[in-house]
Amino acid sequence: MEAYLLDWVNLLLRWTHVIVAIAWIGSSFYFVWLDNSLRAPVSEELKKMGVGGELWAVHGGGFYNPQKYLGAPPKLPEDLHWFYWESYSTWLSGFGLFSVLYLFNPKVFLIDPSVANISPAVAVIAALAFLAVGWLVYDSLCRLLQNREKLLAVLVVLYVVAASWAACHLFAGRAAFLIIGAMIATIMSANVFFWIIPGQRKVVAAMKAGQPVDPIHGKRGKQRSVHNTYFTLPVLFAMLSNHYNMTYSHPHNWLVLVMIMVAGVLVRQFFILRHKGVVNFAYPAVAIAILAGVAAWIAPASPAKTDAQAAKGVEFGQVQQIVQARCVQCHSAQPTLMPSAPKGLMYDQPDAIKASAQLIYQQVVVQKAMPLGNLTHMTDEERSVIGKWFEAGAK
Incomplete structure (x- = not known):
């Protein structure tokens, strides 16, 4: 009966995690698309109100006209909607699922003696450390290099590569892929919790107090939101990879993980540019080439003819x-x-x-x-x- 109940916990957590992740990723993708698709308003009235961009769209039989203000709107509405529970719910349900499957049974799921002969306690502590340290290193880099975005991007990529190598040399391959995905997902949710939402709250508080709004909050929130959208496809692959052992069972699995995540970033870049009206098929072409190369590289050898x-x-x-x-x-x-x-x-x-x-x-x-x-x-x-x-x- 205990095993049966555990299966139900697993099922419900996984179901919840997928549902709230769809809500979070969907809203994130929508706002990135919206932000890159806005056009300068023609109406003088909108310009006077401080509207910097607008969009007309039709969906589900209705017409929509979303508008973005350059700063704060002249009057703050009472029914202001906040987007954060999707992020928090995704992380909490994901961590619960990770705990039930991996942390409560580390000997089976986290440890591979042929990779590293560590104790269950060390494996659990190390797995949790990847989540915490991943955020601390990333956040420190963002603080130090907040005005040097290209250098920051390079260092974040190098850090993820190093973390992937370390995870794949410490944990079983299946767990290593998932832990890297969880590390990046933790960074994404922490961006919302520690920067995006607090910045928005400070803007709202300043408006209610009749004080000028500091644009730095919007700038920082935008930076972290952009980072999150690039992280999304790599995280999705890492979370799905446990169903495809040909990826995590390869001797150089860390490189397999990195290359597929890079392909995901390139695909995301193509769509981000397309939202801005720039169509560059070089990005998906390179992504496809990387994926094809990985598929050919890790293909299992044909079994020798049996006598x-x-x-x-x-x-x-x-x-x-x-x-x-x-x-x-x-x-x-x-x-x-x-x-x-x-x-x-x-x-x-x-x-x-x-x-x-x-x-x-x-x-x-x-x-x-x-x-x-x-x-x-x-x-x-x-x-x-x-x-x-x-x-x-x-x-």
């Missing part, structure tokens, strides 16, 4: 012994490393192994993604035995 006689010599009993020694700790009715069998796959019985022969072959032999983090120390020889058995017909 027919050797394949026939592999008995199912040998495969069953390997599965009993390396797999049933997770995939059984009473697993010892998991609260319940992942995806309900149980290999305690011979028929269950035979029924999942193709899946086992793909995960164990071709992609070498299982056992997870090779926690049970399956050898290459054992993988070869399973491969020969499958290629001979899995009988």
Whole structure:
């Protein structure tokens, strides 16, 4: 029952996380598009009111006319809408999901002894440190270089590259990708919490007090918002990567992560420029080239032709012994490393192994993604035995 309830917690947290992330990213993308699509107003009345840009749009059967003021509007409305709960809810639900899946079971999900033989406590502390230190380093760079945007961008990229390398040399590949994504997502949400919203509150407070509005708050908020929009696609890849073990299981997985994130930034840059009326297909072309290059680079080698006689010599009993020694700790009715069998796959019985022969072959032999983090120390020889058995017909 405990495992069943944990599955429900996992499901509801993941569902919530996706819902609020869609709301946050959607509103973020919309405002970046809106800000880059505004046109100077023609109406003298709007100019006198301080409107610096406006846009006419049609959607859902209605016409909309959003306007942006250069500074503060002449009169502050009572029903001013704030955009921040989408960000906070995304981070809180994501951290809850990360805790349930990874921090509460670090031996299975965070640690890969072949990468770094660390204790569960060290793994948890290090994972949390990546989130905190990531924000502190990024924020310090922004404070020091707030007027040198190009140098700041270069240093932030280099820091993310260094963090990716460090994570992939400390944690299991799957966890490393997710931790880098969580680190960047923490930076994004912290930008909202510590800079964007406080700056907006100071502007509102100054207006209510009849004091002049300091434009620095808008400048800083705009800077952090722009950073967030470039972070978005890399974060989305990192969060989705745990479903695609061909990326995080590569020996140079940190470089795979960095290159795919760079492709995401290039795609985002293309759309940002397009919002401004500049169409430069070089950005998506380079992104596609990077992704194609990565796909070719990490493609699994075609299995060598199996000697027919050797394949026939592999008995199912040998495969069953390997599965009993390396797999049933997770995939059984009473697993010892998991609260319940992942995806309900149980290999305690011979028929269950035979029924999942193709899946086992793909995960164990071709992609070498299982056992997870090779926690049970399956050898290459054992993988070869399973491969020969499958290629001979899995009988």
